[in-house]
Amino acid sequence: MELLSSIIWLLTWPLLIYAGYRLSVYMVRVFERNIPEDQRTCKTR
Amino acid sequence: MIENIDLALVNWSRGQFALVALYHWLFIPLTLGMTYIIAFTQTIYVRTGDKEWERIAKFWAKLFGINFAIGVGTGIILGLEFGTNWANYSWISGDIFGAPLAAEGIMAFFLESTFIAVMFFGWGKVSKKFHLVSIYLVAFGASLSALWILVANAWMNYPVGMVFNPDTARHEMVDFWAVLFSPYAINKFLHTITSGFVISSFFIVAVSGWYLLKGRNILLAKRSIVIAASFGLLSSVFLATTGDGSAYWVAQKQPAKLAAMEGLYEGQEGAGLVAIGMLRPGKQIGDGEKAFVFKIEIPKLLSVLGYRNANAFVPGAEDLVLGNAGQDIMSADEKISRGKVALNALAEYKEAVALDDMQSASAAQARFEENYYYMGYGHLFDPNGIIPNVPFIFYSFRIMVMLGFAFIALFLLILYLAVTDKLQENRWLLRTSILAFPLAFLASMAGWIVAEVGRQPWTIQGLLPTMVSTSNINANAVILTFWMFAALLTVLVLAEFKIMTTTIKRGPDNAKKGGENV
Numbered sequence: 001m002e003l004l005s006s007i008i009w010l011l012t013w014p015l016l017i018y019a020g021y022r023l024s025v026y027m028v029r030v031f032e033r034n035i036p037e038d039q040r041t042c043k044t045r
Numbered sequence: 046m047i048e049n050i051d052l053a054l055v056n057w058s059r060g061q062f063a064l065v066a067l068y069h070w071l072f073i074p075l076t077l078g079m080t081y082i083i084a085f086t087q088t089i090y091v092r093t094g095d096k097e098w099e100r101i102a103k104f105w106a107k108l109f110g111i112n113f114a115i116g117v118g119t120g121i122i123l124g125l126e127f128g129t130n131w132a133n134y135s136w137i138s139g140d141i142f143g144a145p146l147a148a149e150g151i152m153a154f155f156l157e158s159t160f161i162a163v164m165f166f167g168w169g170k171v172s173k174k175f176h177l178v179s180i181y182l183v184a185f186g187a188s189l190s191a192l193w194i195l196v197a198n199a200w201m202n203y204p205v206g207m208v209f210n211p212d213t214a215r216h217e218m219v220d221f222w223a224v225l226f227s228p229y230a231i232n233k234f235l236h237t238i239t240s241g242f243v244i245s246s247f248f249i250v251a252v253s254g255w256y257l258l259k260g261r262n263i264l265l266a267k268r269s270i271v272i273a274a275s276f277g278l279l280s281s282v283f284l285a286t287t288g289d290g291s292a293y294w295v296a297q298k299q300p301a302k303l304a305a306m307e308g309l310y311e312g313q314e315g316a317g318l319v320a321i322g323m324l325r326p327g328k329q330i331g332d333g334e335k336a337f338v339f340k341i342e343i344p345k346l347l348s349v350l351g352y353r354n355a356n357a358f359v360p361g362a363e364d365l366v367l368g369n370a371g372q373d374i375m376s377a378d379e380k381i382s383r384g385k386v387a388l389n390a391l392a393e394y395k396e397a398v399a400l401d402d403m404q405s406a407s408a409a410q411a412r413f414e415e416n417y418y419y420m421g422y423g424h425l426f427d428p429n430g431i432i433p434n435v436p437f438i439f440y441s442f443r444i445m446v447m448l449g450f451a452f453i454a455l456f457l458l459i460l461y462l463a464v465t466d467k468l469q470e471n472r473w474l475l476r477t478s479i480l481a482f483p484l485a486f487l488a489s490m491a492g493w494i495v496a497e498v499g500r501q502p503w504t505i506q507g508l509l510p511t512m513v514s515t516s517n518i519n520a521n522a523v524i525l526t527f528w529m530f531a532a533l534l535t536v537l538v539l540a541e542f543k544i545m546t547t548t549i550k551r552g553p554d555n556a557k558k559g560g561e562n563v
Contacts, residue, residue, distance in 0.1 A: 002226075002228055003222060003223070003226050005228065006226040006227070006228045006230075006231045007226060009228070009231050009232070009235070009290075010226070010231050010234070010235075012235065012283075013188065013234075013235060013238070016239070016279065016280070016283055017081055017184075019279055020081065020085070020242075020275065020276040020279050020280070021085050021088065023275045023276070023278075023279055024085050024271070024272045024275040024276060025085075025089065026275075027271050027272075027274075027275045027460065027463075027464050028089065028268065028271050028272065030464045031267070031268070031271045031463065031464040031466065034464065034465055034466040035267070035466050
């Protein structure tokens with residue numbers, strides 16, 4: 001049980017990275033709504 | 046036994062390891078976190094085709110490269126010190142400690158060193174996607190490297206997955222998975238890499254903030270701050286979560302460290318957490334004096350954090366040293382006595398085996414196994430010595446925690462002002478963000494002090510004291526190499542600082558003066 005919970009806890013590492021990327025992209029989108037159009041990224045998905 | 050120990054050798058060996066580790070940790074956090082931030086910006090470039098994002102990724106990759114090249118050397122020195130200065134420790138525990146270090150070399154170093162070449166030299170030469178995957182693999186390799194070394198370090202705090210072989214007088218691994226997936230190790234790994242992410246995020250925010258203050262590279266700076274502050278905010282929240290996990294495991298496995306972290310001398314049920322406090326100078330175990338000049342305490346929080354129970358008993362330094370029969374805690378004196386029985390039984394066992402007297406060997410082995418758990422205590426002579434330096438640990442812990450929570454608020458504020466494009470107007474916040482970078486290092490160093498000084502007097506918690514872990518060498522050799530390393534590493538840090546600041550001043554386009562203002 002301790003082993004399983006450790007493995008699950010370890011999986012939060014890639015999840016944190018993915019969440020970090022998604023949050024960054026979302027914040028870039030919000031940021032780009034507030035800056036001049038010519039400085040915006042072509043298409044931040 | 047104790048009369049043969051050269052305390053100058055022990056102290057200088059500790060000092061040398063601390064010195065090299067301190068310098069090593071100046072480089073590693075940036076390696077851990079910057080790779081992911083570079084990968085994020087490059088991912089946006091690959092997905093959008095906006096060349097400005099590639100320019101941003103290239104600039105931070107250049108700074109990462111400088112840091113990486115200088116940082117590798119310090120890690121090699123640390124690894125070699127296990128052999129040169131800590132030979133007794135390596136002899137007793139090399140079977141276990143060596144395995145994760147070897148895995149680090151085989152898996153993480155090879156991964157990093159293979160793909161770092163593609164990362165640095167592959168811009169425009171390999172496909173965009175392969176280049177991006179290479180950056181992620183470098184980032185993954187850096188974290189994997191941290192995982193293995195922290196598995197080894199965690200084992201020293203919470204030794205699992207091994208048995209002691211009385212025939213060889215060494216610890217031998219019996220369960221690799223227990224060592225790798227020790228909850229102490231996984232939590233330590235997550236806590237440490239996220240601290241690296243926070244430091245890296247502050248580095249990028251600080252450099253970008255400096256550009257905004259100077260009115261240079263504005264779009265690069267603004268975009269970099271949005272990415273770094275987002276990652277930094279998430280990481281700093283996760284850092285607090287794993288910090289909670291650390292407190293729990295320290296309470297479970299290292300009660301003396303917890304007592305020092307909290308300045309807790311008298312154990313209590315429903316113990317509170319000291320939010321702010323000043324320890325009474327000169328306080329000694331069992332002197333009956335109050336531990337604090339003043340303190341502000343959050344009721345019951347220490348019991349909750351340490352035992353997930355608001356009324357749980359948290360042992361204090363006096364309980365651990367003098368014993369507490371009501372809580373079934375053995376005194377340090379009793380542990381030392383039983384440890385000496387274990388050591389004598391081990392010596393008798395080896396003597397009996399050498400004489401082929403199997404009956405005596407069997408009796409000695411049974412006595413040894415009965416007292417094995419206290420074997421490390423048999424090397425100690427001062428019961429008070431089982432408690433680490435209380436003021437050093439107490440204040441270091443508070444510096445780490447207070448700064449850690451302040452960073453969450455700071456990232457939140459920076460991110461809000463960055464996405465609303467109001468950050469450049471708040472020059473005080475830009476200056477604060479520059480100051481936050483060294484403060485993030487201070488918090489991280491304080492964390493390492495809590496972890497490592499807090500483990501004293503042990504190299505392996507409860508099993509091997511630091512003073513019997515050293516090599517059998519002359520203290521003068523360690524003193525000489527201490528100053529050599531101090532000089533060499535200081536030159537390396539100054540060189541990195543000079544190269545970094547020159548590169549930052551030149552900016553992404555390598556301009557010797559000024560820079561574009563878009």
